[in-house]
Amino acid sequence: MSRRQLVRPDAGGWGLDDDDTGCTVLHVDMDAFYASVELLRRPDLAGTPVIVGGGERGVVLSATYEARRYGVHAAMPMARARRLCPPATVLVPHHEDYARISAGVMEVFRSVTPLVEPLSLDEAFLDVSGAVRRLGSPTRIGELLRDRVADEQGITCSVGVASTKFVAKLASGGAKPDGLLVVPHAQTVAFLHALPVEALWGVGDRTAEALGRLGLRTVADIAHTPLTTLVRGLGEATGRHLHALAWGRDARRVLASVPERSIGAEETFPRDVDDPRYVHRELLRLAGRTASRARAQGLAGRTVVLKVRFADFTTITRSRTLRERTDVTQEIHATARDLFDALALDRARLRLVGVRLEGLADSATAPRQLLLGERTHGWREADGAVDRAGARFGAGSVRPATLLPRR
DNA sequence: TCTGGGGTCCTCTCCCTA
DNA sequence: TCTGTAGGGAGAGGACCC
Numbered sequence: 001m002s003r004r005q006l007v008r009p010d011a012g013g014w015g016l017d018d019d020d021t022g023c024t025v026l027h028v029d030m031d032a033f034y035a036s037v038e039l040l041r042r043p044d045l046a047g048t049p050v051i052v053g054g055g056e057r058g059v060v061l062s063a064t065y066e067a068r069r070y071g072v073h074a075a076m077p078m079a080r081a082r083r084l085c086p087p088a089t090v091l092v093p094h095h096e097d098y099a100r101i102s103a104g105v106m107e108v109f110r111s112v113t114p115l116v117e118p119l120s121l122d123e124a125f126l127d128v129s130g131a132v133r134r135l136g137s138p139t140r141i142g143e144l145l146r147d148r149v150a151d152e153q154g155i156t157c158s159v160g161v162a163s164t165k166f167v168a169k170l171a172s173g174g175a176k177p178d179g180l181l182v183v184p185h186a187q188t189v190a191f192l193h194a195l196p197v198e199a200l201w202g203v204g205d206r207t208a209e210a211l212g213r214l215g216l217r218t219v220a221d222i223a224h225t226p227l228t229t230l231v232r233g234l235g236e237a238t239g240r241h242l243h244a245l246a247w248g249r250d251a252r253r254v255l256a257s258v259p260e261r262s263i264g265a266e267e268t269f270p271r272d273v274d275d276p277r278y279v280h281r282e283l284l285r286l287a288g289r290t291a292s293r294a295r296a297q298g299l300a301g302r303t304v305v306l307k308v309r310f311a312d313f314t315t316i317t318r319s320r321t322l323r324e325r326t327d328v329t330q331e332i333h334a335t336a337r338d339l340f341d342a343l344a345l346d347r348a349r350l351r352l353v354g355v356r357l358e359g360l361a362d363s364a365t366a367p368r369q370l371l372l373g374e375r376t377h378g379w380r381e382a383d384g385a386v387d388r389a390g391a392r393f394g395a396g397s398v399r400p401a402t403l404l405p406r407r
Numbered sequence: 408t409c410t411g412g413g414g415t416c417c418t419c420t421c422c423c424t425a
Numbered sequence: 426t427c428t429g430t431a432g433g434g435a436g437a438g439g440a441c442c443c
Binding site: 074119120121201202205207238303316317318320 | 434435436437438439440441442443
Binding site: 053057058059060061075076077079080083120202235236237238260261262263264265266267268313352354356 | 411414
């Protein structure tokens with residue numbers, strides 16, 4: 001596979017030959033991950049515009065760089081993407097492939113250092129301080145990773161090398177596609193101050209707007225604004241957070257395991273619906289997905305959150321905290337259904353419903369008290385049987401009768 | 408232009424309790 | 426018993442990220 005030769009001469013002069021002493025945090029990001037994986041199935045499309053996404057109301061999941069030249073980007077509505085890039089081949093996503101390739105990539109990372117913190121399927125932070133003596137400088141390790149990912153998984157990635165997570169992430173973005181960028185520790189502040197405020201982690205449209213109202217356009221502007229002004233304009237947490245980042249201060253360490261805080265499932269209907277019976281069935285399906293994922297991870301949650309999005313895109317949530325944690329489909333469904341019924345919607349047109357489980361803890365240690373008269377063999381055992389059948393015959397092989405297709 | 412799905416974190420408000 | 430207050434938990438919504 002032919003690969004680009006590293007680094008970015010246009011990124012301000014930092015690159016492979018710079019001093020990477022103390023730059024032991026790597027951020028590795030796959031290039032156009034979903035699209036690249038699809039090209040493994042369809043090598044005939046290499047070098048052409050490809051958009052991965054689908055559904056009548058879907059958005060772009062990923063696009064090749066050839067499609068991006070037309071202005072297509074992730075999260076863009078599919079209808080708009082097709083208009084912008086008529087020659088693009090549109091492919092439906094294959095999530096099981098992405099999970100498989102991602103697992104392979106993470107294995108490569110873990111063969112270099114145990115300190116791997118995945119952020120999603122296609123990116124991770126690595127702390128390579130313990131591997132330097134064995135494998136060479138952080139930059140050399142970054143190159144080694146890029147070579148191995150390309151050789152073993154057939155896709156390219158970009159690597160940022162820096163002294164903090166935040167700067168490493170910015171660096172990998174600057175190295176894209178298929179490159180590596182080092183930001184030497186001594187150059188961190190100069191690197192940051194040249195960037196627009198949107199580059200900071202946590203600055204989206206709204207925050208950028210608020211910063212604009214304060215007359216702040218660059219990271220340097222934020223750095224030189226009194227902390228009290230930022231806190232007044234943006235709130236305590238955001239103000240302090242942005243001020244610290246603007247000076248390159250980011251004390252977060254790379255953590256090999258970050259506990260999950262919530263698990264959920266949501267679905268946009270192909271068309272808006274107003275039939276409560278249909279919504280109840282959908283809630284059962286979503287509760288089942290949520291509960292089975294919680295059980296698969298050995299987790300149970302105490303708070304059930306219902307999410308409802310109306311046809312005009314306004315979104316509300318309602319939640320209830322239970323007396324005990326649960327991972328039982330029927331309990332989650334009953335709670336979500338109660339919350340939905342309590343809204344007393346008079347056939348309002350709905351676009352989406354979702355179910356989420358929060359307040360997660362290890363289900364093995366979560367206290368569970370049998371209620372008076374409760375059967376010892378009930379829904380929990382039924383869920384266990386469904387999980388076993390799913391593991392043997394495939395997910396969804398056993399499901400509630402109400403979810404069977406209607407004739 | 409017409410907006411997915413899975414998450415995390417922050418802020419504000421309300422209520423309960425000490 | 427009433428009032429003021431402070432703190433914590435829960436609930437709701439919003440912004441943001443990939």
